[in-house]
Amino acid sequence: MSQFSEETITLIRQELKKCIPQLSINCVIFRFNGEHLQVPIVQPVQADIWNIPGGYIYQNEGINEAAKRILFEQTEINNLLLSQFGTFGSAQREFSEEIKGYSSLGFPEDIIKHVSQRFVTIGYYSIVGQKQKDLKTGPFFKEVKWVNVNETKSLALDHSHLVSEALLMLRAELQSKPLLASFMPESFTIPELQKLYEAILGRPVDRGNFRQRILKTKILIKVGTATKTGSRPPIVYKLDTKKYLDSLTQDMKLGF
Amino acid sequence: MSQFSEETITLIRQELKKCIPQLSINCVIFRFNGEHLQVPIVQPVQADIWNIPGGYIYQNEGINEAAKRILFEQTEINNLLLSQFGTFGSAQREFSEEIKGYSSLGFPEDIIKHVSQRFVTIGYYSIVGQKQKDLKTGPFFKEVKWVNVNETKSLALDHSHLVSEALLMLRAELQSKPLLASFMPESFTIPELQKLYEAILGRPVDRGNFRQRILKTKILIKVGTATKTGSRPPIVYKLDTKKYLDSLTQDMKLGF
DNA sequence: GCAAAAGTGTTAGTTCTACACCCATGG
């Protein structure tokens, strides 16, 4: 009662052979939907579990390139900048429970054995803009979707731990880089931006002070004013891309 | 004309088999000799090259434990705290030049092929006190020695790059933790400590301000006064271990 | 005109920076 054809099995074998064994990559991608901080998770065809997108590294491929490829294959997110937040590999880090049903799906022993080995994984993280709405996953996955970061407790393996570690890194970055704006849509208001900061930091920040600090960086350009707000309409800004890129190279402390 | 007995060869084969393939660990350990920042490097028996201490991970061993074991095996440094500074694995990251002479030393093809594969390495770093003077290396190494960090240009592979990356991480740590004192001997003076900071940061710092900031942390206890100095004798301090450990958990900004 | 949310300003407290000044020692 195999769900997978002989060709598929052969394809999987070939893929696995092209990769470095026992080493994987996982990508934690943050996005702010205006309300919550979210990450994409994927569901493999073989099991009813949810994972952070991740995969293996080809022999002829650098790890940074592998991270980009894997992310794109599984989510169609085409990302510019992925940074490492750590590498994880305790002795017991392996799929065991999660993988039980595989043989009933028609996977031969050798493949099951391969993927249930102990794995070390390299964690990458990044942030994407709000417009990144449509995720589309690749073969070998049933589904991909965004979930709020505080709803990632039940992911497989140590993946929820990966999310928290990535979030810590993101917070640390906020202190020295105005990464912020990469998250936001083309144009946005300062109160919107503030919500993003509060989502990442997990605490409220003072309105007046926030505004002053952001404007001091001079990376925002006024482009207009919002309408139909029910209260005073906020000023709409866009990013001064040039100044923004400059500000990324030199580190400033903007301690929030 | 083999330099290595059949037993040694067998031993090596067994060791390699017990390890995760194509994945290694390197440890960059900093030490301040009162003048310069230094790191230990080792010379393998097989080749006239110098490496950052490094090795492979056993199948039944977590990566953090592996890092500690490898460091101890190759330098006899018994370290408490090793932190990751990054994982490196470009597609071309492999010994090729460096390994040419191996077959003439009696290594069989399979071993040469194994170690000249493309490797991904996890970088760990730490700092040790000045009293850590005696290094002793393990089997498979000719020698181990301390060298100044700015004399690591000619290490094998990308190891000099690993040193610079580790140093960047160390600098970043200085900003939020008073790591400093782990470096120093049992007792020391503030001007001595300042030299350490300047060595790590690579630039001079203001004397008066440095002193004030260090003392504000309250992690130093006065234990006496130096003698025979040719000028005003500095005050000698030791570390308040309890307060020091406390200060490591909470982050403070002491921005230098 | 009132509530609501955005924009702006102010003030007190703290920290940073760059010094200046004094002090203890050996020669």
Add this chain to the structure above:
DNA sequence: CCATGGGTGTAGAACTAACACTTTTGC
């Protein structure tokens, strides 16, 4: 008593945190 390096104090600038005041909209 002087050169040297260590210890201490301080004024101005910069930054921080908290909060108050003003403005603009929809109802």
